[in-house]
Amino acid sequence: xxxxxxxxxxxxxxxxxxxxxxxxxxxxxxxxxxxxxxxxxxxxxxxxxxxxxxxxxxxxxxxxxxxxxxxxxxxxxxxxxxxxxxxxxxxxxxxxxxxxxxxxxxxxxxxxxxxxxxxxxxxxxxxxxxxxxxxxxxxxxxxxxxxxxxxxxxxxxxxxxxx
Numbered sequence: 129x130x131x132x133x134x135x136x137x138x139x140x141x142x143x144x145x146x147x148x149x150x151x152x153x154x155x156x157x158x159x160x161x162x163x164x165x166x167x168x169x170x171x172x173x174x175x176x177x178x179x180x181x182x183x184x185x186x187x188x189x190x191x192x193x194x195x196x197x198x199x200x201x202x203x204x205x206x207x208x209x210x211x212x213x214x215x216x217x218x219x220x221x222x223x224x225x226x227x228x229x230x231x232x233x234x235x236x237x238x239x240x241x242x243x244x245x246x247x248x249x250x251x252x253x254x255x256x257x258x259x260x261x262x263x264x265x266x267x268x269x270x271x272x273x274x275x276x277x278x279x280x281x282x283x284x285x286x287x288x289x290x291x
Contacts, residue, residue, distance in 0.1 A: 129187050129188075129216075130187060130188045131185055131186070131187055131192075131216075131218070132185070132186050133183060133184070133185050133186075133221060133222070133225070134183065134184060134186070135181070135182070135183055135184075136176070136181070136182035136183060136184050136194060136196070138173050138176050138177070140182075140184060140191065140194070141169050141172060141173060141176075142169070143184075143190075143191035144182070144184065144191060144194045144208075145158070145169065146191070147191055147192065147193060147194055147208050147209070147210055148161075148194075148206065148208045150210050150211065151208055151209075151210075151211065152211050153243075153248050153249055153250065154243055154248065154250065164267065175198075179198055179199045179200040180196055180197070180198050180199070180205065181196065181197060181199060181226075181229055182194055182195060182196035182197070182226070183195055183196075183222050183225040183226065184222070185209075185213075185218045185221065185222060187213070192209065192210045192213045192218065193207075193208060193209035193210065193213060193218040193219060193222055194206070194207075194208055194222065195207040195208070195219075195222035195223055195225065195226045196226065197226040197227075197229060197230050197238075199229070199230065199233045202230050202233070202235035202237065202238040202239060203238070203239055203240060203241075204223065204226050204227065204230070204238060204239070204240040205240075207219050207222055207223050207226075207250075209222075214249070219253065220253075220257060223257065227274065231276045235276070236275060236276050237273050237274065237275045237276070238273070238274050239262070239271060239272065239273045239274075240254070240259070240271075240272050241266055241267075241269035241270065241271060241272070242254055242259075242269060242270050242272050243268075243269060243270070244261075244265070244268075244269070244270035254272055257274075258274055258277075259272040259273065259274045260272065260273055260274070
């Protein structure tokens with residue numbers, strides 16, 4: 129494996145959607161993304177021009193994972209990794225980049241929506257990284273929150289999360 133990480137560009141969206149649609153747990157179709165979340169390639173392209181930023185992981189030039197966050201709301205919108213690359217630290221690395229950027233925007237607390245099923249990998253993944261259930265649901269998803277840790281630098285210098 130020859131993994132590298134970088135900021136997402138709008139022209140990465142087709143590859144990012146392909147990764148998201150490849151996930152086995154929390155599987156989703158393009159129709160569901162649009163119907164349930166209002167996400168289309170066009171809407172995401174527009175959002176990336178202003179308040180949504182993302183990072184991706186490539187293996188020898190092929191996108192194998194990505195994560196995105198909304199700078200205005202403090203929401204981690206997505207962390208997705210191709211099934212054959214799960215368990216290699218890619219999701220955690222991408223999540224840290226998004227977290228750092230959201231905290232650098234001044235958010236003291238950031239949030240995400242996750243499947244509440246304890247049999248889903250994401251359930252343990254976020255908790256292991258310090259995320260806590262807020263005790264509420266949005267649609268069928270659990271709201272999870274993470275507070276900025278004392279002493280955490282505002283800018284993710286070590287993760288390359290600036291910009």
